[in-house]
Amino acid sequence: MKFTDLGLDQRILDGIDAMGYETATPVQQQVMVPILEGKDIIASAQTGTGKTAAFLLPLIHRLLTVPHDSNEINAMIIVPTRELAIQIAEGLEGLSYFTDVSSIAVYGGSGGDSFNAEKKALTQGVDIVICTPGRMIAHLNMGYVKLKGLKYLVLDEADRMLDMGFNDDIMKIISFLPKERQNLLFSATMPMKMRELARKILREPVEINIAISKPPEQIVQKAFIVYEPQKIPIIKDMLGGSKFQNVIVFCSKKQNVKQLTAELKRAKLSAEEIHSDLDQTKREQVLQDFRNKKLNILVATDILSRGIDIEDIDLVINFDVPNDGEDYVHRIGRTARAASKGTAFTLVSEKEQNKFAAIEALLGEPVLKGTVPEEFGPTPTYNPRAPRQGGQNRRSQGNRRNGPPRGDKKK
Known part of the structure; x- marks a missing residue:
């Protein structure tokens, strides 16, 4: 109409x-x-x-x-x-x-x-x-x-x-x-x-x-089953290339936002943080820079998961698994706006496996599991009912071509 x-x-x-x-x-x-x-x-x-x-x-x-x-x-x-x-x-x-x-x-x-x-x-x-x-x-x-x-x-x-x-x-x-x-x-x-x-x-x-509680079909979703210390190195590798131009990384804790942003900046990536510790003027300036393409990576708490209309988001990364399925839908809904395509990656640690399984149950189907490149070391098996503890020699589910995008230094 x-x-x-x-x-x-x-x-x-x-x-x-x-x-x-x-x-x-x-x-x-x-x-x-x-x-x-x-x-x-x-x-x-x-x-x-x-x-x-x-x-x-x-x-x-x-x-x-x-x-x-x-x-x-x-x-x-x-x-x-x-x-x-x-x-x-x-x-x-x-x-x-x-x-x-x-x-x-x-x-x-x-x-x-x-x-x-x-x-x-x-x-x-x-x-x-x-x-x-x-x-x-x-x-x-x-x-x-x-x-x-x-x-x-x-x-x-x-x-x-x-x-x-x-x-x-x-x-x-x-x-x-x-x-x-x-x-x-x-x-x-x-x-x-x-x-x-x-x-x-x-x-x-x-x-x-x-259409509530279901992400748009045009969003390509992948989950990477990892140990918590692997998250920052993996995200740095994901964002090290030029495939994704406009990225939002969601963290559940402000401390994770600050730590990840500092690491991305040390890697010479164009990243800024946004969370409730920043004053209003600074938050508005960061958002404006992102909209104007002066900045291509936002690391944010859930302050951005609802109600902020930013177009042309190529990739959403969940550094932490959201608390529930609705929050997951809101986060990844920042990409694929106005019928465009988008990508959403979620890093799932051992302690977060049960939480992510509950999200998959709400979605009605499992999220595709990507394979982490071998240089990041062993990763856990996805076993949400009884998450394994300690080191594992088995790779997470998925196949090699579904791994995260590689930075230029890896090519």
């Missing part, structure tokens, strides 16, 4: 055209019609399906075509992280470029000038506010946020917000809002606590479920 078939305001279509989009994704096709009709929705869709535009486009359309008070806050989008708030704000700026719809991103980690700019917008009125829960509550507690005219509430990455402990904050924010409003809830997963939240805030919602 083309965007021109959805009955959107021409000014929105002009913005879509300027951004180079033409055809709506499946989630956009299913979500936009009920939103345009004014219905509440609860939608589950894996990362990279285009859900941000799925709620922004009809939201902009309704603000352009339904009467509202320009001196009030008309729509609020609550998100779990400042990175996602910035991303949505940037997407909104492009989609609404030919309209007079106003917006502001409200999030912590910025200076006093930003807080004052937020206060001014929240006091004088703005069409759309994109906010993190804690920062919005800080403003609400001061009593000047103009919410009596709010007509639209969006919760994006709602499952992530609940995982981060924001349930009480969300309910506090909602207590300030008018009861008559349209509610849109987006989530990658639908655990019981998500259903409970939906029952509290949604009214006769349209439920939409699209």
Whole structure:
């Protein structure tokens, strides 16, 4: 379905055209019609399906075509992280470029000038506010946020917000809002606590479920069964050649991020780290350098696994096995965006074998096991029910041609 078939305001279509989009994704096709009709929705869709535009486009359309008070806050989008708030704000700026719809991103980690700019917008009125829960509550507690005219509430990455402990904050924010409003809830997963939240805030919602818990078929997945000390040397070898131009390496611990980044830099590779210890300015600069191709390897904690829209990722490497299948899908979903192809490698140590087997069970099939080059020494056998301890002389499963890409020095 083309965007021109959805009955959107021409000014929105002009913005879509300027951004180079033409055809709506499946989630956009299913979500936009009920939103345009004014219905509440609860939608589950894996990362990279285009859900941000799925709620922004009809939201902009309704603000352009339904009467509202320009001196009030008309729509609020609550998100779990400042990175996602910035991303949505940037997407909104492009989609609404030919309209007079106003917006502001409200999030912590910025200076006093930003807080004052937020206060001014929240006091004088703005069409759309994109906010993190804690920062919005800080403003609400001061009593000047103009919410009596709010007509639209969006919760994006709602499952992530609940995982981060924001349930009480969300309910506090909602207590300030008018009861008559349209509610849109987006989530990658639908655990019981998500259903409970939906029952509290949604009214006769349209439920939409699209392809969760399965990575896109165009992602080539491989797992390498290794000992923990082998991980850094293997990744240095993987990235030593020129096959992959844009790479994200995910680590579960900040210490692993820092150690791996230092080793990659010592190997003269263009790598930078991103994690919560960095201040907001530095994190934004690293992301911008990566988007602009000034940097080709990002080593990150799960701060990047959801909600950060970076195109053209050739390779995702899981330095550590993610905690569960959903996190695995989110991580590797950073590659193969917009129907392009991508590659995802996971390094699985002995202690992580049971965890990775659980991920394979969620995926419904085993992930192909690659063979580690012999120069890295013996590797464990993949035996997740009873992982072997100590040295092994047997090679991990797979065949030689499925091994990791080799650096130039090995050729």
